[in-house]
């Protein structure tokens with residue numbers, strides 16, 4: 001039997017409104033992720049992509065949100081797990097990369113301070129070793145002059161550079177899963193390509209599985225091995241990327257594909273340089 005890194009079964013998320021009634025946001029969500037797989041998640045705005053990823057990270061407000069079903073990481077149930085246990089898993093085993101990399105940093109500390117702190121909070125490394133690891137990983141992903149970068153504050157870096165720093169921070173801890181929620185949406189085309197190639201390199205180097213949420217079907221077609229299509233809180237189609245693009249089954253998928261933008265990574269004249 002296939003060993004899955006992440007299995008989501010019968011996930012259902014409902015949120016309590018002011019009157020105390022629950023509204024279901026997502027329902028019947030089932031998918032698995034294999035080692036090194038990139039699973040694309042597409043669907044129009046409001047279809048439940050972020051609600052699903054927040055459930056995996058157990059980031060919903062427990063007072064107002066009910067999360068039903070099962071979310072297993074290496075066979076370990078995450079749904080309902082204690083906050084402290086989840087804090088250890090987040091960042092180390094499941095990294096989260098969001099649309100705006102500025103949100104990943106505090107503005108008042110240097111990148112280096114926060115990078116080293118992240119490594120130290122999940123490993124027994126001393127400060128000096130953590131800094132060396134940070135520099136090694138930044139070098140391995142071709143970030144220029146890591147020593148200087150670490151001394152800067154987040155606002156001193158461009159969005160594209162900052163997103164690459166966020167991804168190298170994640171890479172340091174060799175997470176089993178990266179959840180990347182619209183990681184390139186706020187970036188220009190050149191930086192989009194660099195960030196996507198960086199994610200692909202991490203999957204290749206460390207066997208990290210990546211849940212890649214994107215509006216952009218061009219990005220999904222270039223990056224994903226398999227794709228799930230969400231509509232109104234449900235998965236309406238799940239397929240290998242070639243089957244999905246060549247033989248979409250659901251009417252909604254067909255409609256999405258008609259508006260497909262193009263971002264052909266291999267055909268762009270960019271090289272893997274920074």
Ligand SMILES: Nc1ncnc2c1ncn2[C@@H]1O[C@H](COP(=O)(O)OP(=O)(O)OP(=O)(O)O)[C@@H](O)[C@H]1O
Nearest residue numbers: 015025043044045046047048049050051052215230
């Ligand atoms: N805390 C909440 N309370 C009430 N409704 C919520 C809450 N969080 C999300 N929703 C609703 O759940 C639905 C799914 O939202 P979600 O953010 O997952 O969509 P999405 O597919 O990620 O959209 P986008 O692509 O715009 O980010 C939306 O209708 C949203 O308004």
